[in-house]
Every structure is written in C-alpha cells, then in structure tokens.
Amino acid sequence: MINKILIANRGEIAARVIRTCKKLGIETVAVYSEADQKAPFVSMADESFLLGPPRVQESYLDTEKIMPIAKKSGADAIHPGYGFLSENGSFAEMCEQAGIRFIGPSADVMEKMGSKIAAREAMEKAGVPVVPGTDGAVASSDEAIEIARDIGYPIMLKASAGGGGIGMQVVNTDQELIKAFESNSKRARTFFGDGAMFMEKKLDHARHIEIQLLADSHGNAIHLFERECSIQRRNQKVVEEAPSSFISDETRQRMGETAVKAAKALGYVSAGTIEFLVDEQENFYFLEMNTRIQVEHPVTEEITGLDIVEEQIRIAEGKELSIRQSDVKIDGHAIEVRIYAEDPETFFPSPGHISAFELPDGEHIRNEAAVTDGYDVTPYYDPMIGKLIVKGADRSEAISLLKEALLTYKVEGIKTNIPMLKTVADHEQFKNGNTTTAFVETYYLPMIQTN
C-alpha cells in the first residue's frame, strides 16, 4: 500500500497526479520553486515545501533538496511526472535506497531507453522494426557523410541523449550534414553532457503513432491502443488524438502486439509508451520509448475509461493488473491540444502576466490547466500552460467540439498558440485526417505567410 506520494514535478501534471491521489485516498506532498508559489498544484496538495530558486538545477532537478523533504514528510512513494527527474535512473535508485517507491520502471530499463542508441539495439533484439540508420554512434562528420551515401538524404541527425527536439536536425546535403553534425553534437554536450550523435533515414509523410503500455511486476503487460501525435512544431507535439484515423485495425493490432512483446522482452514495469513512425504503407518503425507518463495520456484515458496514473500507483504497490487485454476497448474519439505561451506564428516563447483566464466548460470537455487568472508565466520552464481534451462519438464530432471549446478558451496578457490551434481545427486537411509530421510546414506556415 502507498499512503503518501510526493510529486517531484510542477504544473498541470503535478495537479493531475494529486487529483488521482485524492480519489484513491492517498495523501500528497507538493514541492515547488520560488517561481511557482502561486501555482494551483501547490495549494491542491495536502502539504507543500519550497525547494528554492526558480532555476531547475536549484529546484525541480535538485535531488539533494527533494529527498530530505520526501523523508521528512513521510512519503512512501515519489511520482516524477514527465520531464525533470522522470527518466533519471540514478534518482530512481536513490529513492529505492531510501526505502521510497519510485513510481516508474527500474533504473536499469530507464537508462537503457534513455540512450537512443542503446534503445535501438534493444528493440532490434526484441524483434521490433527500427528506422534504417546507424547501429551505434557516429564518430565524426566524415563518417557521417559516408553513412549518408548508404542511407540517402533526407537524413534525421539525432543526439543519443537528446530530448524535446534539442540536438535534432533534418539534413539534405553533405554541407548541411557537416555543419549540423558539429553544432548539434556541441549542443547535446552542453545540454545533456553527452555529444554522441546517430543518424536515421528521414521518412517523408510519416506519422507519429505511439502505443500506451501497462506492465506489472508479475510479468503481465497490455497495451491501451495508440495515440497519433503527428502535428508538431519544433519537433514537439501540439495536437494528439486517439485512436489514429490512419491505421487499419490490422496495423493497430500488430503495433499493439509488437509493443507488448518489447515490454516483456525488456522486463518493463509501470506505464510506458513506445513511439513509432508509420509510413504511407503503414510500415511502422521504433522511434523511442518513454519510460514515464506522457503529456498526451488523457486521450487514451478518454477512449478507454482508464486512469493511467491510478494504474501506475497500483503497479508501484506491486499489485497485478486488474484488467486483461480483452477488457480494453476503444470508445469514441478524443483529441488533446497543448496550450503554449508562445507566438502562434514564430513559436517564440511569450512569458508574462495573465490578465484574464477562462476555460471552456461542458460535457466531454476536459481541462488540465497549469495556470489561473492573474498568474505570472515565467521563462524558466516549458511554455505549456494547459491542455484541452475533448471527446466525441467519432472524430468529426470531436473536431466540432474542439472548435467550439477553443472559441471560449480565453487567455489574455500573453501570446498563446490558440489562434494556431483554431486554424488547425478548421483546416480541411486536418478534417480529412491528413495529419503527417509535416503538417505545420506544409499547411499551416504557408497559410499564415499569405495572410
């Protein structure tokens, strides 16, 4: 049994975890930085502790501050949310050593999946198809050019330790490759302390489709179907939906089975997600595995009726999964849009004071908000200030509801991407389900340039 959970995170996901804890009668402990004193998640928790200054190294990443608070407060588990310490193997180990359960997989699996190169190798071994590319790290730009001859342009250059689109670039020529190799390797070293780079064929017109997994410590693993997250800007997701309108039932089943097989081969425990790229012929290739809860988990919850945070907690308690694969059914269609504090045309951040804030309200409308009226959005963290999730009987009903909800979503004082989301929701190609990863460049950006 878990009686008290410390949430080592902030924003909407901290609030989301607290909500499930309340439902389960579990006490909650929030930790927060000076920049987040007025954040909703702080007052929602039963107890809250100040970590320190706003910068993440001195607050949400500072395990030397978080661990003593966990001990002092008597928390018997830590939920890491996403980002920050959620995929940090040594933090998971630190928790175990302190006798506090880390709500997530083992440090071992986490570290393996955290290295994109090691993850590729592990997946190939488990019989999961991977994107054509290098087996290991590429040592130099000279070697990169030789490999490029084999794979052929366009090529996606990636930092092994990268994340959030950092250290990642599409290249089309040798010259671009040389320049990008040096600069991204340098950036990856600065950001992640590891400059190792690898290369993959860039699949054109590909879709980003991922499988949600649940695996317990008794060897049971199931999938909760897929999410399609193709619409992205700066390699970060903006619109996510479930189910995908693109893949056939047969592909859906094969992807689910492949993901479950991979989870079992890895000895994975907890909720996790395997991301795939899917080409026009519905061939799917492993992209990466996220060993934590994902931002877009609500769309899966909406179509399956499950609470993924609750499942994570149950699994961490050592319980067996209460559901079998045959119990999981898709009901309706859900869409999530991420509300970012940013310029809707340049995607540049727009921190500042929110002078008015109003959320859409109604049946089948779900809000996961990180801010409130009068809140100051600081430049220290991710620009996401909330998520809007809608559900319909089918995709077109969900899109209609999304459009309606966006009309009443009010954020004043800062710039947000809401105008962009409205444009997407209204776009013929979006309605037709033509949601490839090139959507923003192909349809959105040319549209705003002509206006």
Added chain:
Amino acid sequence: MTEIKASMAGNVWKITVDEGEKVESDQDVVILESMKMEIPIASETDGTVKELKVSEGDFVNEGDVIAVIE
C-alpha cells in the same frame, strides 16, 4: 550608437562576441534561453561592440539593454 535589447525575458545562455569586436548587421551577439528554447539576439547594424551590459547566466527582462554597438 545603437542599443541591442532583449526581445523577451530569459537567461543569457551565451555571449558570442567580445567588447571591441566588429559585428555585422544580423550577426548574433547573445543567445537567450527562455522556456527551454534558445533565442539568438542579433545586431541590427554594422559596428563595434562598445559595451556588453550582461554576463552569461544573467536574467534579463524584455526590453533590457544587452549590448551597445557603435
């Protein structure tokens, strides 16, 4: 003399020029980091960096002067 100002609030992640260095229009002078994104701030004119008003790691608000170009 022109002032280069921060286009948004953020941390000074990198300074890419030295005082006394010649810069061209559109050349990056400073890279700010805001909301996990790097934003290069470029000089608007040709000239010489007369003064750098910030150091790496400093926090700047929108409109703060970063450097003076002569």
